[in-house]
Amino acid sequence: MDLKRGRGLSTRLNAEQRFKQQRSEISNIDVSNVNSCKFVGTGTFDCPVNLDDDDDFSAQPNSDKKNILEDDDINEIQEVSNAPIIVDPDNIFLTPGQIKIGQYDQHPTDQIVFFKENQIEITIPFYFLSPNTTLVKKEHMVIIEIPYKNIKEFVVSCFNKFINIDILLNEFSYKKLWLTKITALKNFEYGISNSISFFVIPRDQFEAMKPFIEKKSSNLRLSMEIEDHSKMDKVIALYPHIKSTKEFVNNRDIVKITYSDKSRLEPSQYLNDSIIDFYIRYIKDHYVLDIDKTKFYFFSTFFYNIIGSHSNSNTAYTRISKWTKNVDIFSFDFLFIPICLNSHWTLLIISFPCQEFETATETNKPLIIFLDSLNSQSLLVITKKIREYLTIEWKHKKSDPSNGTIPERVFTSKNLPLVRANVPKQDNLFDCGVFLLHYIELFCRNPETNFNDPLNRPHWFTCEEITTKREKIKNIIETLEEEQKDDFTPSKKSTATQEKESNNNEKDVEIEKDIEMDDGLEKEDKKENQKEDRAENDIINGNNSILHQNEIKQQEEIKKDDIKQDKIKEETAQDENKQVEQQNDIKQDQVKEDTIQDENKQVEQQNENNQTKQNE
Numbered sequence: 001m002d003l004k005r006g007r008g009l010s011t012r013l014n015a016e017q018r019f020k021q022q023r024s025e026i027s028n029i030d031v032s033n034v035n036s037c038k039f040v041g042t043g044t045f046d047c048p049v050n051l052d053d054d055d056d057f058s059a060q061p062n063s064d065k066k067n068i069l070e071d072d073d074i075n076e077i078q079e080v081s082n083a084p085i086i087v088d089p090d091n092i093f094l095t096p097g098q099i100k101i102g103q104y105d106q107h108p109t110d111q112i113v114f115f116k117e118n119q120i121e122i123t124i125p126f127y128f129l130s131p132n133t134t135l136v137k138k139e140h141m142v143i144i145e146i147p148y149k150n151i152k153e154f155v156v157s158c159f160n161k162f163i164n165i166d167i168l169l170n171e172f173s174y175k176k177l178w179l180t181k182i183t184a185l186k187n188f189e190y191g192i193s194n195s196i197s198f199f200v201i202p203r204d205q206f207e208a209m210k211p212f213i214e215k216k217s218s219n220l221r222l223s224m225e226i227e228d229h230s231k232m233d234k235v236i237a238l239y240p241h242i243k244s245t246k247e248f249v250n251n252r253d254i255v256k257i258t259y260s261d262k263s264r265l266e267p268s269q270y271l272n273d274s275i276i277d278f279y280i281r282y283i284k285d286h287y288v289l290d291i292d293k294t295k296f297y298f299f300s301t302f303f304y305n306i307i308g309s310h311s312n313s314n315t316a317y318t319r320i321s322k323w324t325k326n327v328d329i330f331s332f333d334f335l336f337i338p339i340c341l342n343s344h345w346t347l348l349i350i351s352f353p354c355q356e357f358e359t360a361t362e363t364n365k366p367l368i369i370f371l372d373s374l375n376s377q378s379l380l381v382i383t384k385k386i387r388e389y390l391t392i393e394w395k396h397k398k399s400d401p402s403n404g405t406i407p408e409r410v411f412t413s414k415n416l417p418l419v420r421a422n423v424p425k426q427d428n429l430f431d432c433g434v435f436l437l438h439y440i441e442l443f444c445r446n447p448e449t450n451f452n453d454p455l456n457r458p459h460w461f462t463c464e465e466i467t468t469k470r471e472k473i474k475n476i477i478e479t480l481e482e483e484q485k486d487d488f489t490p491s492k493k494s495t496a497t498q499e500k501e502s503n504n505n506e507k508d509v510e511i512e513k514d515i516e517m518d519d520g521l522e523k524e525d526k527k528e529n530q531k532e533d534r535a536e537n538d539i540i541n542g543n544n545s546i547l548h549q550n551e552i553k554q555q556e557e558i559k560k561d562d563i564k565q566d567k568i569k570e571e572t573a574q575d576e577n578k579q580v581e582q583q584n585d586i587k588q589d590q591v592k593e594d595t596i597q598d599e600n601k602q603v604e605q606q607n608e609n610n611q612t613k614q615n616e
Helices: 003-027 071-076 203-216 259-263 273-286 301-309 313-324 380-399 432-445 463-483 491-516 520-615
Strands: 098-101 113-115 119-125 141-147 151-159 162-169 173-176 184-186 195-202 235-239 255-258 296-298 334-341 344-351 367-371 418-420
Touching: 098 119, 113 203, 162 203, 195 203, 235 273, 235 463, 255 259, 255 273, 255 463, 259 273, 259 463, 273 296, 273 301, 273 334, 273 432, 273 463, 301 313, 301 334, 301 380, 313 380, 313 520, 334 380, 334 432, 344 380, 344 432, 367 380, 432 463
Parallel strands: 296 334, 367 418
Antiparallel strands: 098 195, 113 119, 119 141, 141 173, 151 162, 162 195, 173 184, 235 255, 334 344, 344 367
């Protein structure tokens, strides 16, 4: 067992002991006055752990890691005693191993979720709610209160011997327990989306508590049958749908939309990257005129995530260069870059990136136009990284292929200046993603023509349009969901298989009837010929399947090679960065030494002057 898995297993075993202790404490409760108790299933308890992350205090923003327990680890944990769980109706609780609040990452926890008379309560560290806050202390705790009346959905799913719960809310409140004056704060007032998830709850514990949880409120909608797969993670639609489009679509460009993604379109919800990428692609397909399709280029939400997360621009470029290897972005009039920083969506539009600023007119001036519905973002780092990317891309797409006939271009604030657009602003903390999409749609329908004062449109649209925009996008997704529902129905495949088997059986019967009508060798020959035809068809179908599998394997091998090459390039870039840093250190030392020598010379000169004056 390696160190990381060993540490994870140790964590789970510690939590297993904690749960045993809780079970022991509960078993000592006097239940003589308890009217009903229920224990369903024995099972085992495997304590949760995040095998990918260390249990440190610092949060990891923009993390795509999945907290999944490995089967090997699960098998290594000893089973808990099958003694029944005695439930006290006045003390209903669950012990999740991980918790996820709103749009932020999930975290390991040893806190208990209590189901009170009117609400659910759990105490957690404050940084679960505000991972980007630097002043918060580890011991700062908050209590989250979830009134039953505010619960819209309560989805239960199963993973091995664990239960996950996804709760969709109208709103919830929390209290900062370290303050002298404690007041209830609403989640939407601070840009926290209306969803809470509890992970890796022991299944036997949940099933024992479930009847009592259901009695707490009629507003709770617990599934009587635990779902084998999370409803929230279920893919409900693809866009573009491969079957409905005539153009070639790269798998990387297909957006998968889940039930959880669609729920982000409910009021007061914060849009995620899937919804942003989906509707940008939808705008491109439906609201951009054919004559304008060569004018607009749309980057995905992952673009700035990558270049923004690397301190070295060359390292970042190696990660994303293959995205545009067959595209000349400088041939487009407008480049759209969605950006998400500090849980806030903003938009960059780069106009006429190929045009030289000195010869530009008011109709084709190269600019970075920044659209921010809150005017809250600092742009120094953002614009620096964008200009560095364009400089490297120009070198690879223009200068190098031309063998020097096209000179290299360094994009700066002089030849690609920044302009903040004067556009409508949001009046809350959760509609920034919808504003971003509305900015793009309206711009594509009516592009800017005056670049001496671009997008000076404070009354471009009203906030009421943002509300209807949410509903419009939701209706589009529900239409796609209805059109593609057969593609995501599990029984579809089994039904087709049954029909195929039934058809084969019918063909066999027909063959036998035909054979009975023939005599002697003619009968045998016909039977053999028909069976050979059937066998040949089966071989052809089998070969097609094998070819498909081989294609998949080849694609996987290509992806592995790309990953290896990216790693080699990244390591090479890191080595180059170290050399550059060492050279810079040497230069700085030399500069310091020269400065000291100059200062000494000045002091000596001053002394000589003073001595001369004294002699005079």
